[in-house]
Amino acid sequence: MDDTIASHLASSAERRLSTLSxxxxxxxxxxxxxxxxxxxxxxxxxxxxxxxxxxFANILQAPDDSILGVTVAYNKDPSPxxxxxxxGAYRTEEGKPLVLNVVRKAEQLLVNNPSGVKEYLPITGLxxxxxxxxxxxxxxxxxxxxxxxxxxxQGLSGTGxxxxxxxxxxxxxxxxxxxxxxxxxxxxxxxFTLSGLAVKYYRYYDPATRGLNFxxxxxxxxxxxPGAIVLLHACAHNPTGVDPTLEQWEQIRQLMRSKGLLPFFxxxxxxxxxxxLDVDAQSVRMFVADGGECLAAQxxxxxxxxxxxxxxALSIVCKSSDVAGRVESQLKLVIRPMxxxxxxxxxxxxxxxLKNSELYNExxxxxxxxxxxxISMRRQLFDALSKRGTPGDWSxxxxxxxxxxxxxxxxxxxxxxxxxxxxxxxxxxxxxxxxLSSRTVPHLADAIHAAVARIN
Amino acid sequence: xxxxxxxxxxxxxxxxxxxxxxxxxSTASWWSHVEPAAKDPILGVTEAFLAxxxPxxxxxxxGAYRDDNGKPVVLNCVREAERRIAGNLNMExxxxxxxxxxxxxxxxxxxxxxxxxxxNKRIASVQALSGTGACxxxxxxxxxxxPDSQIxxxxxxxxxxxxIWRDAHVPQRTFHYYHPETKGLDFAAMMDxxxxxxNGSFFLLHACAHNPTGVDPSEEQWREIxxxxxxxxxFPFFxxxxxxxxxxxPERDAKAIRIFLEDGHMIGCAQxxxxxxxxxxxxxxCLxxxxxxxxxxxxxKSQLQQIARPMxxxxxxxxxxxxxxxxxxxxxxxxxxxxxxxxxxxxIGMRTALRENIEKLGSNMSWEHITNQIGMFCYSGLTPEQxxxxxxDFHxxxxxxxxxxxxxVTTGNVGYLANAIxxxxx
Numbered sequence: 001m002d003d004t005i006a007s008h009l010a011s012s013a014e015r016r017l018s019t020l021s022x023x024x025x026x027x028x029x030x031x032x033x034x035x036x037x038x039x040x041x042x043x044x045x046x047x048x049x050x051x052x053x054x055x056f057a058n059i060l061q062a063p064d065d066s067i068l069g070v071t072v073a074y075n076k077d078p079s080p081x082x083x084x085x086x087x088g089a090y091r092t093e094e095g096k097p098l099v100l101n102v103v104r105k106a107e108q109l110l111v112n113n114p115s116g117v118k119e120y121l122p123i124t125g126l127x128x129x130x131x132x133x134x135x136x137x138x139x140x141x142x143x144x145x146x147x148x149x150x151x152x153x154q155g156l157s158g159t160g161x162x163x164x165x166x167x168x169x170x171x172x173x174x175x176x177x178x179x180x181x182x183x184x185x186x187x188x189x190x191x192f193t194l195s196g197l198a199v200k201y202y203r204y205y206d207p208a209t210r211g212l213n214f215x216x217x218x219x220x221x222x223x224x225x226p227g228a229i230v231l232l233h234a235c236a237h238n239p240t241g242v243d244p245t246l247e248q249w250e251q252i253r254q255l256m257r258s259k260g261l262l263p264f265f266x267x268x269x270x271x272x273x274x275x276x277l278d279v280d281a282q283s284v285r286m287f288v289a290d291g292g293e294c295l296a297a298q299x300x301x302x303x304x305x306x307x308x309x310x311x312x313a314l315s316i317v318c319k320s321s322d323v324a325g326r327v328e329s330q331l332k333l334v335i336r337p338m339x340x341x342x343x344x345x346x347x348x349x350x351x352x353x354l355k356n357s358e359l360y361n362e363x364x365x366x367x368x369x370x371x372x373x374x375i376s377m378r379r380q381l382f383d384a385l386s387k388r389g390t391p392g393d394w395s396x397x398x399x400x401x402x403x404x405x406x407x408x409x410x411x412x413x414x415x416x417x418x419x420x421x422x423x424x425x426x427x428x429x430x431x432x433x434x435x436l437s438s439r440t441v442p443h444l445a446d447a448i449h450a451a452v453a454r455i456n
Numbered sequence: 457x458x459x460x461x462x463x464x465x466x467x468x469x470x471x472x473x474x475x476x477x478x479x480x481x482s483t484a485s486w487w488s489h490v491e492p493a494a495k496d497p498i499l500g501v502t503e504a505f506l507a508x509x510x511p512x513x514x515x516x517x518x519g520a521y522r523d524d525n526g527k528p529v530v531l532n533c534v535r536e537a538e539r540r541i542a543g544n545l546n547m548e549x550x551x552x553x554x555x556x557x558x559x560x561x562x563x564x565x566x567x568x569x570x571x572x573x574x575x576n577k578r579i580a581s582v583q584a585l586s587g588t589g590a591c592x593x594x595x596x597x598x599x600x601x602x603p604d605s606q607i608x609x610x611x612x613x614x615x616x617x618x619x620i621w622r623d624a625h626v627p628q629r630t631f632h633y634y635h636p637e638t639k640g641l642d643f644a645a646m647m648d649x650x651x652x653x654x655n656g657s658f659f660l661l662h663a664c665a666h667n668p669t670g671v672d673p674s675e676e677q678w679r680e681i682x683x684x685x686x687x688x689x690x691f692p693f694f695x696x697x698x699x700x701x702x703x704x705x706p707e708r709d710a711k712a713i714r715i716f717l718e719d720g721h722m723i724g725c726a727q728x729x730x731x732x733x734x735x736x737x738x739x740x741x742c743l744x745x746x747x748x749x750x751x752x753x754x755x756x757k758s759q760l761q762q763i764a765r766p767m768x769x770x771x772x773x774x775x776x777x778x779x780x781x782x783x784x785x786x787x788x789x790x791x792x793x794x795x796x797x798x799x800x801x802x803x804i805g806m807r808t809a810l811r812e813n814i815e816k817l818g819s820n821m822s823w824e825h826i827t828n829q830i831g832m833f834c835y836s837g838l839t840p841e842q843x844x845x846x847x848x849d850f851h852x853x854x855x856x857x858x859x860x861x862x863x864x865v866t867t868g869n870v871g872y873l874a875n876a877i878x879x880x881x882x
Contacts, residue, residue: 054722056601056747056752056756057752059756089549097546097548099546108542120730121737156769159768160768163768172487191766194767293485307547308550308772310769310772319487319488320485325492330491330493337588338585339588339589339592340586341739343775346774
């Protein structure tokens with residue numbers, strides 16, 4: 001071996017050994033003397049040389065996510081009567097998660113397809129899935145689709161689609177403020193803030209009526225700066241379950257178009273609210289029908305039970321197909337540095353179902369069954385409270401729609417219900433109706449009754 | 457959109473849009489000012505390839521494995537895992553940090569089956585959207601908790617690295633890596649850059665099978681680099697996208713990481729299962745950050761989850777199930793190890809064949825870099841003009857930096873490819 005190489009190796013071996021010994025003993029002085037140049041002063045992030053200290057040592061533990069934290073607490077509870085009304089995932093009458101039959105069939109078709117490969121999807125996702133998703137939300141006869149004016153990209157369920165939309169707006173839209181309803185899903189403000197938008201609120205829920213504060217909504221949107229973005233829950237508002245009527249939607253639309261406000265729909269429950277995919281898309285279609293532009297984020301987490309597969313889509317309805325093409329190209333630049341391209345499995349399942357009329361019809365039947373079960377739970381809970389003579393007007397349980405009911409219970413009452421009755425729900429009084437069954441309704445009614453009686 | 461010029465264009469575009477709104481509220485588009493984005497240089501190559509009608513066309517562009525017939529491959533271990541998953545009753549949300557089981561297995565692969573660090577729970581880790589997602593989570597995390605830090609990125613590197621840290625708003629610097637004259641590592645210049653960087657700098661290192669050059673430091677060089685990192689107290693962030701794919705042995709391919717761990721570095725690591733398990737489109741990966749102790753690891757993990765929540769809430773389940781089924785079942789894991797070695801061996805074989813074929817044609821240039829380099833890619837040394845000629849005259853598709861994806865080379869096309877390369881370099 002060449003002398004210089006041998007000596008080089010010998011000295012580097014020596015250095016290795018001395019590094020290790022310093023690591024073990026923690027002495028840094030002798031090592032410091034070996035260093036030839038002067039750049040020795042520790043940086044702000046430097047720990048002891050040769051020591052094992054982390055640049056992230058001062059990081060504090062983040063608070064638990066309040067919604068997901070409910071399930072964590074539920075899981076810890078050994079009580080046999082516990083009920084989980086926290087996270088919005090559908091449960092059957094038996095309290096079990098549900099994989100839809102059409103989804104199972106679609107998965108089998110995919111598994112049995114020997115040519116199925118798992119290569120990268122394009123950045124924008126599975127093309128077939130995108131087209132079918134746009135048709136689902138906008139209607140297959142939508143002029144925007146026929147005129148090729150819709151840019152659609154596959155997204156990571158609703159969250160990911162909202163985030164890509166938010167980042168696109170922060171980069172390319174002239175107005176950086178987004179108005180979101182008060183209250184809204186807890187993750188909305190974080191998504192848009194991290195996208196680079198400024199978040200403001202518009203009045204939405206009226207605690208007095210447990211319904212819509214329509215007057216407040218119109219006032220707040222009227223005073224928004226021209227061009228401001230407005231987040232709208234397409235149906236089944238989360239967490240309140242309070243939706244505008246069609247007439248109210250029409251007024252909202254007129255106001256927004258007259259002020260040039262940009263609609264950004266979050267559609268996480270299409271088909272889940274009323275049981276009809278078309279009815280639940282009416283708000284969105286109303287806005288598209290007037291020829292104007294809008295954004296729409298879709299999720300298949302609930303309505304196809306694909307929660308963990310993370311399937312969704314973001315569509316941007318534009319004035320022309322030329323614009324839509326350029327918009328799509330810019331959406332790719334948002335996506336590529338985030339995750340390169342979206343996951344294929346869930347999107348393949350959705351596309352398989354949507355493009356096959358038998359599977360599609362089966363899906364609508366299963367979807368209606370889920371929606372009907374929830375509507376029946378509303379009825380049962382209302383009746384149970386009426387029977388107990390629980391003080392207060394509980395009709396909002398019937399009027400609200402979708403997975404959630406905003407009970408109007410306060411956080412003390414909620415804490416009481418958790419402690420004494422092992423009812424798990426978010427502290428804002430939201431309950432997931434999907435977590436109820438005929439068997440557990442009486443227990444919940446007892447809990448509410450007791451809470452209302454004992455705590456104000 | 458980092459440059460002042462780009463920002464100016466965007467800003468003036470915004471003003472134009474605002475003016476357009478003022479003039480004709482009902483007919484103007486909000487997006488008229490939006491420019492068509494430049495095509496992704498890597499993915500654009502495949503698009504062009506697909507559009508080419510020539511029967512001789514060869515795609516050595518994107519880094520996805522192909523068998524000797526030029527066909528994509530679904531590994532047998534993956535097929536079996538998927539058979540077990542289909543009919544599964546669980547599509548519920550994963551936790552924000554992803555599948556615990558998958559993470560455990562991924563960490564064993566990177567840090568060693570018997571790693572004390574794992575036993576002592578010192579590694580903060582979350583499931584991520586393949587390598588891209590892992591790098592992005594880390595970049596966002598770095599930005600949030602060390603907002604004054606920068607990232608040193610090798611020249612050259614995978615183009616998307618620049619996009620990732622840019623979108624995370626972390627300033628970038630570069631360090632010397634590839635030596636064009638030798639088509640190998642510019643070790644001296646690299647060490648200089650490491651020494652001259654301010655103490656405590658963050659460095660992006662490719663754990664093995666450097667993309668795009670295929671040039672890796674030797675074990676001895678890694679030890680030198682690790683030592684110098686200790687001296688400078690630099691933070692090593694490893695992007696490991698090809699574990700198993702370089703030498704065929706995942707343990708050997710993790711050598712650089714193991715050296716750094718022995719030396720006591722608190723590393724960060726992005727892992728991808730896109731190539732080594734052929735799970736490309738499933739987007740499965742893992743981000744890990746080594747901490748001083750379990751409490752710290754819990755805190756760091758909780759903060760990583762806070763970054764994931766407003767990005768996608770929780771990661772996709774399917775690919776994670778595939779990975780955890782394969783790695784936790786000894787038989788399937790054996791099968792996987794065989795299959796990944798098979799892929800690596802085929803590529804090594806094609807390197808030898810390509811080099812021999814070009815040399816046989818009487819080229820007076822040196823082509824030893826083809827067999828010196830490792831992993832999926834060969835940095836051929838071809839100029840952009842030569843690359844353009846390969847495409848226009850021979851219907852051979854590769855990125856203009858001269859990077860050849862060896863995975864696209866087959867016994868069927870290696871002769872044709874060698875001939876074309878020889879032709880344009882004469």
